[in-house]
Amino acid sequence: MRDLTDIHDSFDGERLPPGQRETDRFPVLSKGDVPSVPTEASLDVWGAVDTELSCSLTELQTFDDELQRQDFHCVTGWSRFDCRFRGVPFPTLAERVGIDEDATHVLFHAHDGYTTDLPLSDCLHEGVLLAWELDGEPLSGEHGGPLRVVTPHKYAYKGAKWLSGIEILSEPKRGYWEQRGYSESANPWSEERYV
Ligand SMILES: Nc1nc2c(c(=O)[nH]1)N[C@H]1C(S)=C(S)[C@@H](COP(=O)(O)O)O[C@H]1N2
Ligand SMILES: [Mo]
Numbered sequence: 001m002r003d004l005t006d007i008h009d010s011f012d013g014e015r016l017p018p019g020q021r022e023t024d025r026f027p028v029l030s031k032g033d034v035p036s037v038p039t040e041a042s043l044d045v046w047g048a049v050d051t052e053l054s055c056s057l058t059e060l061q062t063f064d065d066e067l068q069r070q071d072f073h074c075v076t077g078w079s080r081f082d083c084r085f086r087g088v089p090f091p092t093l094a095e096r097v098g099i100d101e102d103a104t105h106v107l108f109h110a111h112d113g114y115t116t117d118l119p120l121s122d123c124l125h126e127g128v129l130l131a132w133e134l135d136g137e138p139l140s141g142e143h144g145g146p147l148r149v150v151t152p153h154k155y156a157y158k159g160a161k162w163l164s165g166i167e168i169l170s171e172p173k174r175g176y177w178e179q180r181g182y183s184e185s186a187n188p189w190s191e192e193r194y195v
Contacts, residue, residue, distance in 0.1 A: 004070040004127045004152045005082065011153070013189030015071065020079040020188065028142045029074055030161065031176065035111040037162050039146050043130075047168035050098030057132060057146050063088045063096070070127060070152035073188045085150050087131030090123045093166070102170045108149055109165035116160050116175035117184065118151070120168070127152040130163065155186040155193070 008015050016022055043060060045053040067086045073079045099120070107117045122128075129150050132139050139145035144161025151158040157177050167173075178184055183192040 011189035017188035048100035048103040086133035
């Protein structure tokens with residue numbers, strides 16, 4: 001298992017980022033209702049890539065997966081320590097599709113209409129995972145099952161639940177919260193909450 005609970009060291013911060021409080025529960029935070037997503041819904045990857053990809057969760061699960069232990073920080077102020085997620089690292093998927101040289105940003109799309117953006121370099125960072133399992137169980141619907149993104153080095157709004165697509169971009173586009181004033185970079189240890 002890859003342990004990312006010390007990721008704060010590389011950002012010169014404490015394990016609990018400033019302005020956060022730890023919770024034992026795992027709260028649910030969604031902009032609306034839980035969308036119904038068929039387990040075999042396809043994940044599409046398109047844009048500035050060599051080969052576009054459309055694959056089911058079953059196909060994704062044939063890629064090399066990883067189990068990781070990480071903390072989860074919501075921008076509204078709660079952090080949940082020691083979440084164990086299993087999934088495919090973003091770089092593995094990036095290698096499959098072949099990212100164009102002029103690609104700079106990524107926009108994640110979700111089945112509830114949610115989107116969130118990150119610079120490509122932040123998506124290639126250790127710990128960015130397309131996850132289908134939490135604490136040994138298939139990811140529940142409210143936490144983004146069947147498939148979500150997790151971003152241990154960012155506030156959790158960077159991790160799209162109910163992931164439907166990944167758009168590789170050669171210029172930035174803003175996601176749902178980013179259009180509403182939330183930070184593009186979202187580093188919890190520098191409290192990058194709002195722009
Ligand atoms: N598709 C989708 N993904 C989303 C959201 C959302 O509303 N829709 N909310 C984000 C926010 S603000 C947070 S804190 C986390 C919450 O994840 P959780 O509900 O599993 O705790 O999901 C993020 N991903
Ligand atoms: Mo959040």
